Amino acid sequence: MRVDIVTIFPAFFDVLDVSLIGKARDRGILDLRVHDLREWTHDRHRTVDDTPYGGGAGMVMKPEPWGEALDEVLTDDAVLLVPSPAGELFTQSMARELAQESHLVFACGRYEGIDQRVVDHYSARGRVRLISLGDYVLNGGEVAAMAVVEAVSRLVPGVVGNPQSLVEESHEGGLLEYPSYTKPAVWRGHEVPSVLLGGNHGAIAAWRREQSLARTRALRPDLLPEG
């Protein structure tokens, strides 16, 4: 999979060199390129924003550098992803969809946004999705893009070593994941639930299912059929 990220803060993405993402890059599974939007400006101050038409607080990102950047980086088969608190909610099912794609391009803008005509222009020419991580506001799209890159790339075959570890985790089965334990069997007086020590795989599966349900009921009742 090829991933291009256009941002005014390329250094945000230095951390993608470590961990599983870094390994996937080294192994050639993930071709991830980070671009500085200011490379597509032409004035002495490398200006990327301006005051909003109609007034209001904050600055809006100018369309021209984005147009030049995206004309260069987008391919015919790319999906353009624009992180925005005004986007559709990013979910595990969207991560699964995006993991099937060959090319993702992220346009990271500041939170007041990019001139709307950029999204309009590329929506008329290809696939564009505005995506939000949740109902809170970040300063820009960079942290959101990083979350999406991690959620999507770990679903690309070969990025995560054991594919079974992708199956049981939270949100894949519609419920939150059950709690996990490792040695020692007693830690600071807290015991590992005895069913997990017994080797009865049917009983363990039933216990884990109950725990998933109880957790989901307590923390995320919105995920249950009843709402």
Ligand code: 6GU
């Ligand atoms: Cl994708 N961007 C910004 N700026 N804020 C957010 C967000 C995205 N998702 C939640 N808050």
